[in-house]
Amino acid sequence: MTELDLVVPRGRPVLGVVVPAHDEEDLLGDCLAGLRTAARAVGDRARVDVVVVADACTDRTERVARRHHVGVLRLAARNVGRARAAGADLLLSRREEPATWIATTDADSVVPPGWLVAQLDACEAGADAWVGTVEVEDWSGLAGPVRARYGDLYADGTVGDGHRHVHGANLGVAAPAYRAVGGFPPLDTGEDVTLVRRLDDDGRRVVRDRAHPVRTSARTVGRAPAGFASHLRVLSEMHVIPTSPGTLPAEPRCSRRRGHEGGPAARIS
Template sequence: MIRAAAVVVPAHDEGASVAACVAAVHRSLALAPLPPHRCHVVVVADGCHDTTAAAARLMDAHVLDVPRVGVGTARAEGVQYAMELCTGVRPGALWLASTDADTLVPPWWISSQLRYAEEGHDAVAGTVEVGDWSLRPEGLAAHFARRFPVTDGHAHVHGANLGVRASAYIDAGGFPGLVSGEDRALVERLTVRGHAVRRPADLPVLTSARRAFRAPGGFGRLLDDLEQGSV
């Protein structure tokens, strides 16, 4: 049984969005079947030069300030910090979730992941939906839906919507220090190591379609490539 949960949010100059992200995470944790003192939010301020760290602290998040290290290392350092916060909870009973600072998770996000964990899954890879397509050309939303359909058992992996049992995370070697693709690399390693990964179609998070994205090979780049017809 899961006894504690922590959500890690890497953030590079996300002062405009991090407060809303953390608020949504707090709402989700509050609805999880866990005592409040065993629920944590860790924001990794990755080389920030704006109000990210201050805004996250005002929202009662644990903030880890690091020099600019990139999203893979930021997630990994955030997870390490989260596990230290949960000292005394065995890895098999600790759930580690990840989202992004420009993303809003639904209230049932953590509760659903924990339900899958209780069913025997070691990781949950959810999907993303764009909350506002207005920053992109008309028709791109429909093109995205056709190009990347979502069904139960889908093949999508997003660091903005990922959860893993700490024991499985440790066994898989954790998030690699990549500038992008660290989420897919972790899930691939989990699969190779024989850990059960649940890929639900009904657990999306809302993310941004912004052009000034942070990870060079992340979701924003995918939308750019889709817009240009290169994928």
């Protein structure tokens, strides 16, 4: 039992949380502190089991995870899709109290206090998956126009009270639905989009939540190719590349980042 595994009567839901991490010693501590707070908020309703998948790490990522008393799974894939899948498989295959729900976030992100409450509510209401949004924690290292352009593009992905974004940093899925669609594919980018697309295509009930955004870093050099950091870098480069008088930089194809055009799970930015 880890520090985040709260003692509750048997038969209660088990929320497994997967955190893929590649050389994240600097940011992982804040991530796990946020998860601890979120776990306490459901302490009387569910057990929380957190696993950090230390994927091809050369720094002290594993040490940070163990200092926070969470599970650690070593991997040498250097592939975020494989890392998320390996963590999910471990949690789902526990001999005693396997996970009934798999949530995922990223090591450079901090979940809000009500993050697991919202997912547990969705789970108990019969949802097959829950998809949240993200917000950048600190824009100070990027030019002002980047933040404005990002906000415009992100707003384009909202639909009424819902949204069409997909982020591995803010995602949850019921164990039966996860198994039914084959889980996370072994992709180095877009594993989250593909999973949600499979759920949509299979007619699963996917809750899209805008009320519990995860705060994520504004770094422009990330761990996954064409991931969120790459998206911010493209927006940043739009404002530093010289152009001819009277012309504008080409628009980045943000709506197709890590996904395909069209469909409920296609808008990723």
